[in-house]
Amino acid sequence: MESFLLGILALVTVAGAMLSFKHVGKLSRMQTHIDQLERRLRAFEQKSTSSKPSPRVESITAPKRDASASHLGGASKPRASSNPSSPPTLISYVEKHQQGLVNAIKGNGLLWLGGLVLAVGGIFLANYAIESGFVSAELRVILGGVFGVSLVVASEFLARHRIRFSIYSPAVCAALASGGVVTCYAITLVAFNYYGFLSPLIAFATLALIALGAVSLSLRFGPLLAFIGILGAFAIPALVNTGSNNIPLLLAFVSLVSLSGVWVAQKVAAVWLWRVSFLGQFLWALMGLSSTEASHFVAWLCFSVFSTYLFALVRTLGWSLMATQHQGMSLRSLFSQRQQLAAISLVLIVIHGFLIQYGSNEKIWISAFTLAALLLVAPIRHSAFDMWPALMLVTGLTHFAMLRPAEGPIDLSFILSGKYLFSQMLAVGLCVYGGILARKHNTHDTARPAFWLYMVVSPVALYGVSYALAPSKVTGVLYGIWALELALIALISALVTWRVNPHIEKLSFSVLANACLTLCFTMVLDAAILSLALAIQVAMVSIQSAKYRVALPDWLFKALLLAVLLRLTGAPWLADYADEHIFSIHWTAVVYPAVFLSLWLARKYNPSPTLKVWLEGALLHVVALFITTEPSYWLMGAYPELFLASYTEKVFLALGWVALAVTYWHRACVAQQLAKLYRVAGFILMIGAFWLHLDI
Known part of the structure; x- marks a missing residue:
């Protein structure tokens, strides 16, 4: 240890000597340069003084004032002239170099080197005292x-x-x-x-x-x-x-x-400090979930509320939560609130992580009410939180899935208690919440269309998901109550449609009524009808949008189209759909033509030119799916299994894929933004058809 410290001291001493020698030379050269500048300045001042004309009689009192000032304040100092060609240019040059000297002296390492030498000496002293037992x-x-x-x-x-x-x-x-x-x-x-x-x-x-x-x-x-x-x-x-x-x-x-x-x-004003606090807060929370107990529920709930306040609400509303804004924001602006969305998302992950481990029905209900207070009150204060009711809808669906059904016979009291009561309350509550806030902010300056969407989507999503997740022994009783409540919501929406005046309100309540009625018919039919129900919604919304002259955002239609096409494309390959029939006819022979008709109506009445291109592509996709699936089913009696197909099934499947690839390539010739996607999809299908031929 001593030899190591001695080596450090020797190295520091040599380095100090070298730095001192280097800086002494630099200081000497800078001092010489400053002396030369001072001599030039004095010579310039003498020349300027000798070339001045003698003062006139009327200005004889000026020197007296100067002399008096010189007598009171000591030696007189040269004053800067207002003439641009006077000496201040040279003076500023000298001051600049003097400041550079000061910076150079401050910037050298002599002071820090001395401190380092003292520190090493202190280490020697402390080491000697410890080894000798003095301390x-x-x-x-x-x-x-x-x-x-x-x-x-x-x-x-x-x-x-x-x-x-x-x-x-x-x-x-x-x-x-x-x-x-x-x-x-x-x-x-x-x-x-x-x-x-x-x-x-x-x-x-x-x-x-x-x-x-x-x-x-x-x-x-x-x-x-x-x-x-x-x-x-x-x-x-x-x-x-x-x-x-x-x-x-x-x-x-x-x-x-x-x-x-x-x-x-x-x-x-250090954003990285906020990020360090954010990471530390939630990293410890995620690690704490692995060691928590059921009795810690209140602590986790308070932690979630405080984290939401600190990392999401304070940034927008201030520490006192008094800031407000009611002007609507675009979807891109809502998604740009990345820090707030990240904070509330991690809060939801943390509280759900605890509920998955120790969530009883009582804790899930309390958590739902607490999160509803956070996620639904914040948008009332500021439009930057208009995405939060959507998070509340997702949270409600996850809470419903975690709730345990009530015990007892399956009757009316069973449906009006437990998890099914939770879904009814949340569906009606979000529908009313969205409708009230949408009408409140239904002006040109404060329009917030997201609330109309929540009013329509919430009851359909909660009633539909709760029915889909219900066991078969419950669906018989559940359907009657769900259909009655959906029909009641549709009736109220239809009555409101006749009473309101703004077109956006008429359209929203009309879509809500149609969606509730469509869901009623969908629940009583097979699962394959859901794709048809979504396609009918696309057609109905397009017709009503043209009727009321209200342009809805294209992404809403695109999301519905994507859901319909994904279901229609993947359903024939799922075992659950293999034996489904509608009126004693295989479901594809009914659903595919009905979906084609619905999308054709949507393409005819939808006012958006961009969306018409999407609808044309969707129509071609439905035609290609029909050509791909139906010949195989009607000729072979079943859909082919990709890895267990017979020779004949592979032939039909390869022909269908080639037809679908040609359809995509034809679509790529007229498509604009999606041309590359159509070409890639057609190329993949042709590769698949070639692979089937090799396997044959």
């Missing part, structure tokens, strides 16, 4: 703590007397304070881990105080200390294991650290 372990810890605190105190003292000590850079004080904080961190960990002087609880509290102190010092010395304090604070639970598995205390601690980090991030 006990307790005294070492005390001296280390005193040294860390002294560095922080010295940084504050130098910050208060910067001019006195010629400190022109705040990095000097920040470096001293950072060193003091790191020293305090280190000496506390040494006292806890190495010597065992501190109990886990005392060590945890001490490190927490050091971290919060560093964060508070960052307001004076810059964000570097905040980074050290926050990073050290988040590392405390990993460095100090209390062994108590106190998850509520862990969540409270990381929330406090994140609160201080976000607050300082706003004060010093």
Whole structure:
């Protein structure tokens, strides 16, 4: 150890000598240059003085005032002339080089080299004292703590007397304070881990105080200390294991650290501090899920609410949540709120992670009401949160799937309790919520069409999913009640359609009525009818959009078209659809032509030119699917299995794929934005047909 330190000292000494020699030469050359400039300045001033004309009689009093000023204030100083060609140009040149000299002197490493030499000498002294037994372990810890605190105190003292000590850079004080904080961190960990002087609880509290102190010092010395304090604070639970598995205390601690980090991030305008706090908060939350218990539900719920407030609401509404905005935002602007969406998404992941492990019906209900208060109240205050009701709809569906059905006979009381009561309340609540807010903001300046979408989608999604997930023994009773409630919603929507005046309201309530009635008929029929129901919705919405002269966003139709085409393309290959019949006819012979007719009506009445291109492609796709599937079924009696098909089945399948590829390539000739996609799809189908021929 001694030889190593001696080597460091020798290296530092040699480096110091070299740097000193180098800087002495540089300072000498700069001083010579400044002397030359001063001589040129004096010569220029003498020449300028000798060339001045003698003053006139009426200005004789001016020199007297100057003499008086010289007598009161000491030696007179040359005044800058207002003439642009006068000496200030040369003076500014000299001042510039003098400032460069000051910067050069401050920028050299002599001062820091001296500090390093002192530090190495201190290490020698401490090492000698420890090995000789002069300093006990307790005294070492005390001296280390005193040294860390002294560095922080010295940084504050130098910050208060910067001019006195010629400190022109705040990095000097920040470096001293950072060193003091790191020293305090280190000496506390040494006292806890190495010597065992501190109990886990005392060590945890001490490190927490050091971290919060560093964060508070960052307001004076810059964000570097905040980074050290926050990073050290988040590392405390990993460095100090209390062994108590106190998850509520862990969540409270990381929330406090994140609160201080976000607050300082706003004060010093450092976005990366917000990101560090964000990552620390949710990383510890995700790790805490692996060690949590069922009794920690309230702690996780409070953690979720606080995290939503800190990382999502504060950025938009302010600390007091008083900011408001009712003007609608575009879909792209809503998706641009990435930090808020990331925060609320992680909150939902955390609370769902707990409910999956320890979720009872009571906890799921409480969680649903709490999340509804967060996700549905925020859009009332600010339009930037208009995406949150969609998250509430997804959250409601996941909560419904986690709820356990009530015990007892399957009758009316069974349907009006437990998870099915939950789906009814959420469906009606979201429908009413969307309708009220949509009508409230139905002006040109504050139009927020997302609420019309929530009004239409919420009841259809919740009633449809709850019915689809219900066991077969429940669907018989469930259908009657669901159909009655959907018919009631459709009736109310139809009545409202006749009473409202704005076209967007007429269209929205009309679509809601049609969607509810379509779902009623879809539930009583087979699953294959769902694709037809979606296609009918595309046609009905297109017709009503043309009727009321309301242009709906194209992405809504594109999403429905994508769902229809994916279902129609994949359903023939699924075993669940192999034996389905509609009126004693195989479902493809009924659904494919009906879907084609629905899409043809949508293409005829939809006012969007861009969407007409999509609908034309969808029509060709349905025709190609019909050609691909029906000959094989009618001639062979069943759909071919891709890897177990016979010779004849492979021939029909290859012919169908070739026909579909040709259809795609033909479509690529007239398509604009999707031409490349059609070509790639046709190429893949031709490769598949070639592979089938090789296998034959």
